[in-house]
Structure formats: structure tokens, C-alpha cells
Amino acid sequence: MREHDDLLDAGLAPLGTPDGEPIAARRYRHPHLGERPVIRLAGQTTGEAEDRALAFLGFGAPEVSAPLTTGRVHALGYPAWTLAHDPANARQALAAVTGMQRAARIARTRPGVAAETYAELAAELPRAHLPSFWEEAGRAFIAAAGPGPAAVMFGLAREAETTYALPVDEDARRAVFLEFAFAGALPVKAIAAYAAELETRYEPGRAYAELRELAVRRTLGGLPPWAELPKQVRRLAKAAGLDVRAEDERLVATLLSVPSTRTARLPFWKEYRDALAAQPPELLREVFPTAEGVDEWWLGLLEETGALDGLPAAWLTRQAAHLKRGYGTRGSAVLLRTVPRVAARLAAEGSPCGWKAAATRGASTSSTPTCWTPAWPPACPSPIPRPTPGSGCSAG
Numbered sequence: 001m002r003e004h005d006d007l008l009d010a011g012l013a014p015l016g017t018p019d020g021e022p023i024a025a026r027r028y029r030h031p032h033l034g035e036r037p038v039i040r041l042a043g044q045t046t047g048e049a050e051d052r053a054l055a056f057l058g059f060g061a062p063e064v065s066a067p068l069t070t071g072r073v074h075a076l077g078y079p080a081w082t083l084a085h086d087p088a089n090a091r092q093a094l095a096a097v098t099g100m101q102r103a104a105r106i107a108r109t110r111p112g113v114a115a116e117t118y119a120e121l122a123a124e125l126p127r128a129h130l131p132s133f134w135e136e137a138g139r140a141f142i143a144a145a146g147p148g149p150a151a152v153m154f155g156l157a158r159e160a161e162t163t164y165a166l167p168v169d170e171d172a173r174r175a176v177f178l179e180f181a182f183a184g185a186l187p188v189k190a191i192a193a194y195a196a197e198l199e200t201r202y203e204p205g206r207a208y209a210e211l212r213e214l215a216v217r218r219t220l221g222g223l224p225p226w227a228e229l230p231k232q233v234r235r236l237a238k239a240a241g242l243d244v245r246a247e248d249e250r251l252v253a254t255l256l257s258v259p260s261t262r263t264a265r266l267p268f269w270k271e272y273r274d275a276l277a278a279q280p281p282e283l284l285r286e287v288f289p290t291a292e293g294v295d296e297w298w299l300g301l302l303e304e305t306g307a308l309d310g311l312p313a314a315w316l317t318r319q320a321a322h323l324k325r326g327y328g329t330r331g332s333a334v335l336l337r338t339v340p341r342v343a344a345r346l347a348a349e350g351s352p353c354g355w356k357a358a359a360t361r362g363a364s365t366s367s368t369p370t371c372w373t374p375a376w377p378p379a380c381p382s383p384i385p386r387p388t389p390g391s392g393c394s395a396g
Contacts, residue, residue, distance in 0.1 A: 009182070011041065011071030019213075022067035026050060028059040041068075045171070049076050049084035056083060056090060075175040077139065081132035089126055096121045100136065108144035115149060122156075130160035135176055142183045147222070150185035158190055170201065174210065181214050184221035188228075191218075195232045204240035208247075211236055216254055224264040225255055230271040248275035256283055266291045273301065281307035285315055288322050295323060299334035308338050 007013035008020045015022065021043040028038045038059065042050045051062055076084055078100075079093035086093075103117040118137040125133055138153030157176075161168060177194060180186045191214070198207040215229055230248070237247045252275040255261045269276070269289060276284065284307045289298055299319075302308050316339070323332060 008070065008072050011069060013070040015067055015070055017070040019072075020070040021045060021073050023069045023071045024067050025065040026062040027065075028054050028062050030057075030059045032058075043071055043073065045073050045175070046076055046080070049080045052083040052087065053080050056087075056094075072178070073171065073175045075135065075172045075179065076132065078129070078132040078136035082129060086126070086128060089129070092125065093129060096125060096133070100140070103137070104140035104143070107140050107146060107149070111141065111144070111146055111149050114140070115152070118153070127160065127164045128166055130164075131157040131166065133157075134160065135180075138180065138185060142180075142185055147183060147185040150180065150183065151187045154180050154185060155187055155190060158193070177214060178217050181218035182221045184218070184223045186214075186218050186221075186223070188226045191226065192228065192232075195236075199236065199239070204236060205242075208233065208236035208240045208242065212251060215251070216258075219255055219258045219260055222260050224260050224262075225268050227265055227267045227271075229268065245274070248272060249278045252276060253279060253283070256287055262287055262289045264289065264291060266294050266297070269294060269298065276301060277305050281305060281309075285311065288318070290325065296332060296334060299332055303334050303338065308334075309341075311338075311342065 008017060011023050013020055023041055023043050024047070026040045026042055026047060028040070030038070038054070040050050040054075040062075047064070055061075075081075079090070079097060082090050082093035099117060099121045103114040103121075106117075107114040115137075118134075122130060122133055134153045134157035138150040138157070141147070141150035141153060154176075160166065177186065177190075194214070195211055198210055201207075202210065211233055215225060215233065219225055233251065234244050234248070237244050252272050256279065269291065281302075284302055284305065287298075289295075299308075316335075319335070
């Protein structure tokens with residue numbers, strides 16, 4: 001992550017931080033509250049909507065402070081969006097608030113019923129309200145730790161925009177995409193459509209930067225990089241006249257630092273093979289990807305890049321446990337080749353015997369000839385099976 005990203009998300013970054021907007025305190029007074037003001041912290045994007053929403057409730061014009069800090073640009077929620085963009089139908093939007101609150105309360109325990117409630121409310125709203133309404137429903141599911149239903153709500157918002165050809169506020173929609181990406185609630189289908197739009201709406205440099213940030217924030221939100229990501233970002237980087245290989249390496253270095261990347265599918269890893277090979281060996285050894293069929297491919301990459309040279313005993317122990325994940329145990333011809341080269345050094349270091357199980361735990365003796373007898377520590381009998389007749393190896 002870039003410096004200040006966490007502070008931007010919290011609305012506490014220093015003034016002037018890029019990719020954010022100034023946050024100010026807005027003080028409102030109401031005839032029935034006497035000297036007790038209501039103070040809201042808002043950015044430039046949502047400030048006007050806050051004013052209209054509170055004016056609708058009888059508050060006066062605000063006293064606005066000088067900028068205090070910097071935060072992310074946030075899209076307006078619902079019904080605040082209506083007060084800013086469709087005040088003539090504000091009462092209709094406000095009438096839906098009670099039902100929305102009821103649905104939000106049961107979103108965690110009864111998500112199906114909550115979704116049905118939102119659908120019933122949506123049927124009574126003007127079409128122009130639907131994108132903002134469904135986004136607000138998605139936020140309720142995000143708060144209830146339900147990124148799956150939230151992604152469905154997000155998809156309904158985009159569907160309403162397309163179906164009814166509604167006008168789109170680009171800055172607001174960008175903020176919504178980043179918001180749902182960071183929450184782990186951004187479906188791949190929506191990303192594909194958004195990436196295509198970026199190419200037509202923005203100049204190549206900005207389009208590339210937007211998609212790259214979206215990819216990083218979605219991964220930070222707990223979702224693995226999607227399979228088409230390499231091709232999509234490369235196309236935009238090439239159009240922007242950037243060094244595609246260097247951009248690949250920069251993006252991969254960022255993604256490898258995020259835990260959810262390890263669950264990416266095998267095509268993602270294969271597509272970024274050259275960029276992975278350019279990463280520091282110590283970084284590669286900490287990844288441990290989990291995709292189906294990735295283990296031997298990944299260990300082969302580590303072997304070819306020299307990341308297995310000088311590896312510590314603790315890593316072998318971790319790798320042995322990693323090969324046992326899920327159901328069954330996976331063998332590794334790469335480790336069968338690697339352990340003999342480091343066995344003597346590990347024994348000299350006084351490493352415990354447990355590490356050597358990484359070489360053969362679950363390994364199929366037919367996967368590769370075991371024509372060697374490593375120098376195991378005397379107290380640790382060799383786990384490598386003796387060559388069988390006809391294997392092409394001598395008993396040694």
C-alpha cells in the first residue's frame with residue numbers, strides 16, 4: 001500500500017494528501033436544540049448533501065470550518081443522494097428509510113429476508129434512485145459481514161444504470177467501485193465492464209492508474225486477483241506508453257504483500273511468471289499459494305530463480321505443513337531434488353529432525369527417481385526409500 005492509504009480510508013490523512021479531498025467540520029443549529037449544535041465531518045463531495053438533508057429537518061445553514069484533514073472521496077448514501085439530486089422526490093425516499101433500517105438489522109441473521117425487503121422497497125422508488133438505493137443496501141450487507149449479498153446489490157445498482165440508461169456521475173461511481181472493492185464485494189463481472197469503460201472514458205494513463213488501484217484495493221478487501229487482471233492492466237499500460245514489464249513487476253510486488261493473493265487461481269500465477277521471477281527470493285518464499293495444481297509449479301519457479309538455495313529449516317517445516325493442507329497430502333519432486341543439496345548444511349546447523357519430512361511427505365516414489373542418499377544427521381534415519389529393482393538407480 002502507498003503511504004497514507006490507511007489514514008485516507010479513516011479520513012485522517014494530512015492535508016494535501018493525493019487521492020483524497022479536504023474534510024471540514026460543519027456546525028448546524030436547530031430552533032428546538034437551543035445552543036446545542038450538531039456537528040458533521042464531511043468532504044466537499046458530500047457536504048452539500050449534508051446541508052440539504054439537515055435543512056429538510058429544519059436545521060439552518062452550517063458554519064463550515066477550515067479544512068481539518070483529508071479523506072477518501074465517498075459517494076452519497078441513500079436517501080442523501082435524493083436530497084442532493086432529486087429533492088422533489090425526497091419524501092418518497094425518506095419514506096423508505098424505516099424499511100431499509102429494518103432490513104439492515106436482519107442482514108446478518110436473515111440475509112434472504114433482508115434482500116426481499118430491499119427488493120420490495122425498490123419497486124416503489126423512482127428509477128433514477130435505484131443505483132444509489134442498491135448501493136446503500138450493499139453497504140448494509142457489508143456492515144453485516146456479508147460481502148456475497150453486497151456484491152449482488154452492487155450488481156443490481158449497475159444493472160439499473162444500464163437498463164434505464166441513467167446518467168452517471170463518474171467521480172461518484174469511481175468512489176463506489178473503490179469502496180466496494182476494499183470491502184471485498186466487487187464481482188468480477190462488474191470489473192470487466194468497468195475496465196472496458198475506463199478505456200473509452202479516460203486517457204490511457206489515468207485509465208491504467210484507475211484499474212490498478214481498483215485491483216489493489218479489491219485484493220486488500222480479501223478477494224484474490226482475478227484471472228483476467230494481467231491482460232486487462234497490460235493492455236492499458238501499453239496504451240499509456242508505459243514499460244509493461246516494469247509495471248507487471250511493480251503490481252506483482254504490491255499484490256504479493258497482501259494475504260488474499262495466495263488464493264489466486266493457477267492462471268494468474270502462470271500469466272505473471274516473469275514478473276514473479278524478478279521478485280526477491282525472500283519475498284517469494286513467504287507466499288505459499290493455495291490454488292489447485294499450483295504446488296509443483298510454484299516450487300519449480302522457486303527452484304529456477306534460486307529461491308530454494310540457502311533456505312532455512314523452518315521454511316521446509318512450513319512447506320511440509322502446506323503440502324498437507326486440505327484433503328490428502330501432495331508430494332513434490334522439486335523438494336526431492338532440493339533437500340539433498342541442503343541436508344548437510346542443515347545437519348551442521350543442528351536443525352531438528354522434523355524438517356526432513358518436507359522432502360518426502362506424501363511424495364510418490366514413481367514421480368521422480370530417488371537416486372541419492374543424503375547425509376542425514378545420525379540421529380535422523382533417512383526417510384528416502386531404497387531404490388527398487390528396475391528403477392534405473394543403484395542401491396548405493
